[in-house]
Amino acid sequence: MVPRRRRRRPWHRTRAYRLARTAMLTVVLVMVVVRCDGQGTPTAGRAHAAAPAKPTPPPRPLPRSRPTSLRIPALGIDAPITGLGLDGNQELETPPIDNPNIVGWYRGGPTPGEPGTAVAVGHRDTRTGAAVFAGLASVKRGKQIEARRADGRSAVYTVDRVKVYDKAGFPDKEVYGPTGRPELRVITCGGLFGRRTGYTSNVVVFAHLTATK
Structure with a gap:
């Protein structure tokens, strides 16, 4: 078989x-x-994804009140403020040269925290040495600028950007133009210096209101 x-x-x-x-x-x-x-961790182990953070609502603008001092903690600046007007050529006056550590605030514009574009200016240096805004060009985006007021309140602005403009082509509308929120421009001299013509440029810090105290 x-x-x-x-x-x-x-x-x-x-x-x-x-x-x-x-x-x-x-x-x-x-x-x-x-x-x-992307990390070798099982995705099923994550029970719930984190909910996106809600954007912080903008602070309410403040009523009018004279500015008294300006602080930029990142630069170690804490300076008194004096009011400035326009000269005969309708140009913004400059702070007194004999007080290099004082900041000028355009009194014809918004006060700290008011709607619109407020303007603060200061010297970069004088004949005696560095002035209040000697290091202004080095301030970084996201840093704070605090403007105190005569009523005891303060407006806190956050830096958006820093630009350097040649004086011959200074963009007035971009710098001083109206905006839909309270903003601040902090301005000083920049560029090269000549004995007859002074500095060739301006440093402009753009900031917007993010808090009030």
Whole structure:
């Protein structure tokens, strides 16, 4: 009698195949987790995604009150303020040269925290040395400027950007133009200095109101 030949199991039903298939699926799942998560942490372990933070509403503008002092903590500035008007050429006056550590505030514009574009100016240096805004060009975006008022309150502005403009092509509209929120421009001299013509440029700090005290 011819012995029957033992039928072999199909290859896809063998134990070795099942083990290999399980190993391959495990590798694929791990790769997907790494690619999706980027840190090798299973994304399913995160029960809830963090809700996006709600934007902080802008502070309410303040009523009119005379400015008294200006602080820029990042630059170590804490200086008194004097009011400035326009000269005969309808140009903004400059703070007194004999007091290099005083800031001038245009009294024809908004006071600290009022709607509109307020303007503060100061010297970069004088004949006796560095003045109040010697380091103004180095202030960084996000730093704070605090303007105190005669009524005891303060307006806190946050720096948006710092620009240097040639005096010959100074963009009056961009710097002094109206805005839809309380803003501040802090200005001093910049560029090269000549004995006859003075500095060639102006440094302008753009900031907007972010808090009141």
